[in-house]
Amino acid sequence: MSTSATAAPVRADTASGSLRSWKNPILLSVLALLALLVFALGAPANDVTFRLSDPGDALVLPDLVLSAPLIGWFTALGMLALAAFAVVRTRRGEPAPRWLLAAFAVLFLIGFLTWVVGSARTPNVALYGLLAGSxxxxxxxxxxxxxxxxxxxxxxxxxxxxxxxxxxxxxxxxxxxxxxxxxxxxxxxxxxxxxxxxxxxxxxxxxxxxxxxxxxxxxxxxxxxxxxxxxxxxxxxxxxxxxxxxxxxxxxxxxxxxxxxxxxxxxxxxxxxxxxxxxxxxxxxxxxxxxxxxxxxxxxxxxxxxxxxxxxxxxxxxxxxxxxxxxxxxxxxxxxxxxxxxxxxxxxxxxxxxxxxxxxxxxxxxxxxxxxxxxxxxxxxxxxLSLLGTPVPDQFLRMLPYVVTIFAVAGLVGRSRAPGASGIPYIKG
Missing domain, CATH: 1.10.3470 (ABC transporter involved in vitamin B12 uptake, BtuC)
Structure with a gap:
């Protein structure tokens, strides 16, 4: 049985006696379909500029300019492919590998950033400042x-x-x-x-x-x-x-x-x-x-x-x-x-x-x-994003850190185990 914080749909594999967890494939499939609707079909029709360095840096990197529709379709299709692969692995009784979850998260992040910045009044952001501030x-x-x-x-x-x-x-x-x-x-x-x-x-x-x-x-x-x-x-x-x-x-x-x-x-x-x-x-x-x-x-x-x-x-x-x-x-x-x-x-x-x-x-x-x-x-x-003036309501933006927390712990942590004696007092003898 999975030790994750939330219950997940599981099915017994009669051949091996193991349990198949469909939690990750279902979650990845839902997010991939959401990405298809929002990042691809709902992509803004313009380019997005990510500034990679400050003009005062010793080495000034050129701006990264991306097409919002192209990136939207690329990330959505990539996530759909990864979700399908996770489904196939689960049907075989094999868990989704960690690299798949990491790749899916990277694609989702790229797609989300491109979509939300492209939808802003000023479709450009200082990526170096975003990372340093983070x-x-x-x-x-x-x-x-x-x-x-x-x-x-x-x-x-x-x-x-x-x-x-x-x-x-x-x-x-x-x-x-x-x-x-x-x-x-x-x-x-x-x-x-x-x-x-x-x-x-x-x-x-x-x-x-x-x-x-x-x-x-x-x-x-x-x-x-x-x-x-x-x-x-x-x-x-x-x-x-x-x-x-x-x-x-x-x-x-x-x-x-x-x-x-x-x-x-x-x-x-x-x-x-x-x-x-x-x-x-x-x-x-x-x-x-x-x-x-x-x-x-x-x-x-x-x-x-x-x-x-x-x-x-x-x-x-x-x-x-x-x-x-x-x-x-x-x-x-x-x-x-x-x-x-x-x-x-x-x-x-x-x-x-x-x-x-x-x-x-x-x-x-x-x-x-x-x-x-x-x-x-x-x-x-x-x-x-609040400063850029995106179409996403400010109340939803303020919920983002907590939503990420919930998904990370309940949805993506997978099988994890705390130290065996955590929370258990020790009485000598």
Whole structure:
């Protein structure tokens, strides 16, 4: 039986005794038919211009000009062919390969971008800006998903990512405002994330309270506490309490002028650079170190790890606190980079999207990184399309990141399995 979050139509293969899942073929077929109607038959009759580089880059690339009808038909027919191939594979009792799902997603994205930009009042968009902005908006999602990876690989479900991000944003704003230093604010954000994690660890590991319930309660508690302090203190004297300095953008000379990649990799704030470092460090430590081996053992088979001399609950406690540091730093992005000041519930549910990125990325730091980039792209695309003046209603555009989240987790994650002991308290003996 498929372990996906949603039920899928299945049929027993009487010859082999296996189960065939028709979820992906049905989903791909519906999307392919939708693409045929919208991207091909409903294609705007003009060309679409994608600008690949800024005029100030060291190497200026020519604009990419595409015919909207031609691209619409190409992507729609390609998706229909892939959907048909998925149907054939399923009839044979074989799952759709991952490359097929990836190719389908790329074709759908190209078709959608061409159609929606071609339908705008000004059918051109700076592709380099769209991608760079997507990475920027994905920063807190990546930190949040890494926090989830550290917890769940240790056997603790971290629903409190939203609270960690929000409290980190609040602490960063207040500390940076009082000290006049954005670096102090960054450190305060890490401490705030640890405080939320400390409560999560004490109740879920020490007192064996249901981890999901503790996480939800923490999110509500942090939201209420920061909301009250925002109204009672920060709003009353925002000049003193809520005027943090911004972290400067640090450009690496020469490298930052590389088309497309320059702004993404070499023109970031310290939080952006820390994001790349955190992804690499967590991945290497988790899969290439003794600590990582013990962490994965504790998350999969805690009793076996205990038998080999690993203190299960102490390691879980430590890793949950470490996850709080990561999420807290991600929360500082909102008040030290994105905007200059704290706002009530300003994380706007991004902790839950980070949790979805964790699942979509199959509890792997690299997978979670790319999943978070996908959600960041959806969010930035919403902002860009609103400015372009597309025929799609603004309300539907604002739904796009959440629709992508639902499809990614419920429709495309396929067979996935969380760490075996995730969410299960460990009682020694």
């Amino acid at each position: 990475v920027t908006l994905a920063v807190p999602l990546i930190f949040g998903s890494l926090s989830g990876v550290l917890c769940e690989r240790s056997g603790v479900v971290n629903i409190a990512i939203e609270g960690q991000l929000l409290f980190g944003a609040f602490a960063a704003a207040v500390a940076a405002s009082l000290s006049g230093s954005a670096i102090i604010g960054l450190i305060a954000a890490a401490v705030a994330g640890v405080l939320v994690s400390l409560v999560l660890a004490v109740f879920s590991i020490r007192y064996l309270v249901n981890q999901v319930i503790v996480g939800v309660v923490l999110n509500v508690l942090v939201s209420g506490l920061t909301g009250f302090l925002f109204s009672a203190v920060l709003s009353e004297d925002s000049e003193t309490w809520n005027s943090p300095p911004q972290l400067p953008v640090l450009s690496i000379p020469g490298l930052s002028e590389i088309p497309i990649l320059g702004a993404i990799l070499f023109e970031q704030t310290i939080v952006g650079y820390l994001m790349y470092v955190a992804v690499a460090v967590v991945y290497v430590a988790l899969f290439r170190s003794r600590w990582g081996l013990r962490t994965r053992a504790v998350g999969e088979h805690p009793k076996a790890a205990d038998t080999l001399g690993v203190n299960v609950n102490r390691l879980r406690f430590t890793n949950v606190l470490l996850a709080g540091v990561v999420a807290g730093v991600g929360g500082s992005f909102f008040t030290l980079v994105l905007v200059s000041g704290f706002g009530r519930d300003m994380t706007a549910g991004q902790g839950y999207i980070a949790l979805a990125a964790l699942i979509f990325g199959r509890w792997n730091p690299i997978g979670a990184f790319f999943a978070a980039l996908l959600f960041g792209f959806a969010t930035n695309l919403t902002n860009v």
